[in-house]
Amino acid sequence: MNSVRGQLNGSHRISKLLTLSLLLAILSILGCVDPDPGYRSSSSTTVKASTDTKALTTTGAKKSPINTIEALVVRVVDGDTIQITLNGKKEKVRLIGVDTPETKHPSKPVEAYGKQAEEYTRSKLSGRTVFLELDVQERDKYGRVLAYVWLTQPSKISDSEIRAKMFNAHLLLDGYAQLATYPPNVKYVDHFTKYQVEARNADRGLWGVPTTQKSVAPPSDTGSGEITVYLTRTGEKYHVGTCGYLSKGKIPVSLSDAKAQGYEPCSVCGPPQ
Ligand SMILES: [Zn+2]
Numbered sequence: 001m002n003s004v005r006g007q008l009n010g011s012h013r014i015s016k017l018l019t020l021s022l023l024l025a026i027l028s029i030l031g032c033v034d035p036d037p038g039y040r041s042s043s044s045t046t047v048k049a050s051t052d053t054k055a056l057t058t059t060g061a062k063k064s065p066i067n068t069i070e071a072l073v074v075r076v077v078d079g080d081t082i083q084i085t086l087n088g089k090k091e092k093v094r095l096i097g098v099d100t101p102e103t104k105h106p107s108k109p110v111e112a113y114g115k116q117a118e119e120y121t122r123s124k125l126s127g128r129t130v131f132l133e134l135d136v137q138e139r140d141k142y143g144r145v146l147a148y149v150w151l152t153q154p155s156k157i158s159d160s161e162i163r164a165k166m167f168n169a170h171l172l173l174d175g176y177a178q179l180a181t182y183p184p185n186v187k188y189v190d191h192f193t194k195y196q197v198e199a200r201n202a203d204r205g206l207w208g209v210p211t212t213q214k215s216v217a218p219p220s221d222t223g224s225g226e227i228t229v230y231l232t233r234t235g236e237k238y239h240v241g242t243c244g245y246l247s248k249g250k251i252p253v254s255l256s257d258a259k260a261q262g263y264e265p266c267s268v269c270g271p272p273q
Contacts, residue, residue, distance in 0.1 A: 004069065004086070004138055004145055064153040068131035076126055078103045079117030079176055094144040095168050096135055096185050097192045098177035099242060101206060113206035117176040124167065135185035141249050146185055162191050172196050175205020182247040227255040229271050236264060243269035
């Protein structure tokens with residue numbers, strides 16, 4: 001699997017090279033420098049180039065307290081999953097810390113407010129350039145990049161900057177998503193918890209849907225009367241979909257299968273028995 005962090009470094013290196021090439025071209029026009037003829041074609045000069053340009057790009061670079069990856073959103077899959085292009089390659093990105101109601105699951109019904117969440121994300125992110133921030137884990141088990149999606153780069157990390165500029169926070173504040181904590185990716189969990197409380201207290205979005213229609217708390221019915229619960233590869237317990245123990249793997253099974261195979265209910269998330 002490709003490293004996203006690696007791609008970030010790679011793209012910086014390329015842009016540094018381009019910057020230096022441009023500068024050299026200008027200088028040579030002015031007659032100040034006789035450019036090394038092997039410079040542009042030979043890969044042996046790459047090291048020299050990136051060392052030389054370090055000072056140039058740092059002074060010109062926009063200051064941000066965090067490392068972000070600039071990416072173009074090419075498709076919105078659902079409320080909490082988008083597709084981006086990164087260095088010409090398509091990647092799926094799962095937003096960290098949030099769960100929007102289900103709209104795409106093959107065996108689950110569309111959950112209340114799922115369509116609204118998807119539309120909201122589409123209206124805000126489609127075709128837009130965003131800045132991805134990674135947490136501890138770069139990808140989930142499906143190979144999706146796990147990220148915080150900044151609409152513009154924050155000038156500092158503060159509550160007001162997160163509220164203003166981070167899309168994951170907007171989903172929670174506007175009631176389009178529930179908090180979903182998957183350790184170890186918990187950098188903003190304190191902020192996110194607060195935003196969810198605010199949205200719930202104000203009956204925003206999915207929190208305003210009458211309880212009888214609300215299916216935001218997994219497990220949900222598969223339609224065949226079966227309840228879905230989740231296993232990990234190595235654990236002996238079964239869980240609801242949002243349980244923190246599922247950070248390393250989330251294998252859906254029916255409740256009856258889980259029990260038949262000898263799995264016990266998790267004591268932390270309290271799945272149905
Ligand atoms: Zn659990």
